[in-house]
Amino acid sequence: MATSTTAPDADRHEPLAGSSARTPARRPRGPRRSLLPYLLLAPAVVLELAIHVVPMVVGVWMSLLELTQFHIRNWSTAPFIGLENYRATLDFNSAAGRELLHSFWITLAYSVLSVGFAWLLGIAAAVVLQRPFRGRAILRALFLTPYALPVYAAVITWSFLLQRDTGLVNHVLVDQLGVLGERPFWLIGDNSFWSLLIVSVWRNWPFAFLCLMAGLQNVPGELYEAAAIDGAGFWRRLRSVTLPMLRPVNLVLLLVLFLWTFNDFNTPYVLFGGSAPEQADLISIHIYRSSFKTWDFGSGSAMSVALLLFLLVVSAAYLLITNRRRDDNA
């Protein structure tokens, strides 16, 4: 389960700066005191370095090597081939390049649609649950359940629902409602993309709901009262009060959900197994398969680095655009 939930947000510490700036005057100032925060952080920093930063550097280095099955046991002997792996995998005229490009477009469509639908369901649920009524707590807990389920248990259940001969979906559509004449396959062919999307929305929307619900708690009730006195109806209040107030939450939520969905490996892997159908061949599955099928870790790393660069550019652009808008509004 990918579980990232927030973007870096450095300025949230600013209010603290004032209060802690006073402390040196009261406290004795010594080398121990100024070292202490670093000592406290050291374990976290070491672990993050060891498991995230160093492997990333190694990954970039690997992408410059001809790291095939002959060199995996002792990869210091792998020949350095510069950008050859990048040229081979990113050449969109070659078969490998075309497949990667195909995966990229599939993944982009999957991410945009999944995040869009997850957000829509999340906001709908958050808005209708804003007002207290009997059974609200139960519904809230129920709606969070898909997020709490381990991903493999949830997705395996969906894969059962989507089985051609024994699944609920075909039973309802074909046997009970009769809207389809013959039983379609849901996990291979063109339908597989939509199956993947629905499963992903089912898993993701509770997270959107959770964040939006948290955001709505911070909207002062007086704003709604004032809007109601001005004669604003439901949609008008949604557009003029709720959505603007949720803007900070949405900025973080949409970016996080997008990155999370774009990197998604678990859903397709559990739904389809190691080899996804071509129509639902997400990029992380594609890299995984091409790395471990041929044990060509060099190309796999090159594709991973290219993916990372793309995500960094998207995140930076998103943060820039949304920050500028925020300044314009201010």
Next chain:
Amino acid sequence: MRETAGERWGRRIVLTLLTLFVVIPLYVMVTSAAKPLQDVQNGFTWWPSRPTLQPFVDMWSTVPLARYLVNSLVVSSVAAICSVTVAIFAAFAVSRYRFRGRGVFSVTVLSTQMFPGILFLLPLFLIYVNLGNATGIELYASRTGLVITYLTFSLPFSIWMLVGYFDSIPRGLDEAAQVDGAGPLRILFRVILPAAVPGVVAVTVYAFMTAWGEVLFASVMTDEGSRTLAVGLQGYSTQFNVYWNQIMAASLVVSIPVVAGFLALQRYFVAGLTAGAVK
């Protein structure tokens, strides 16, 4: 502010549709776990023809589920406890001290969570395999390797949520303890932690869930002995048969503890998210 009839009906329709969407897979999970094998093989039925608890018995012998369960329990608990312990110290530093590099630390640690897992997978795989060959420290295909990997996955979010909880504890308490002569660690353990217990518990559950649900590393970095539930559940699909009733029974059993923990603590998750994201 009164609710109009249109709004009330809109609410009912939205809630009904969402409830159906959420509940149907859960319903199928629960009812299929109580079906005999013929029932799940001969086409879907909404209700078991002969309800039985046999799948809950058989699932232990079809695959070595007990071993996977123990592996998952050990890996997830150790990873969660280590992750939260490390995060407590880091969050204390970020919440209570002003030091050079604090912003850089927060940004770097949190952004590592954004990177695709596949990016770390290949290098870590090679590092673990080569480290094993060179030094005899077995991280590849061992529970230790998984623990170390998983604890870093939940670390950034744990730190971030704990900073939120710690910030909400009044500084006056620290200062009072300081006047009494308490040092920083005493303040952390005697003042801040007791006040942040629900938050710490919520973060621990979160870290546990992260490890409990991880699939990518579990599928590459384990062997038959160290396999976790994430991969082990695939064992119910054999060449000859797919034991859907046992799969659903096993899914149910592995889900109940984390779902219960999450739902019991959801209030604190919302509080943690609010503290961080919604400023």
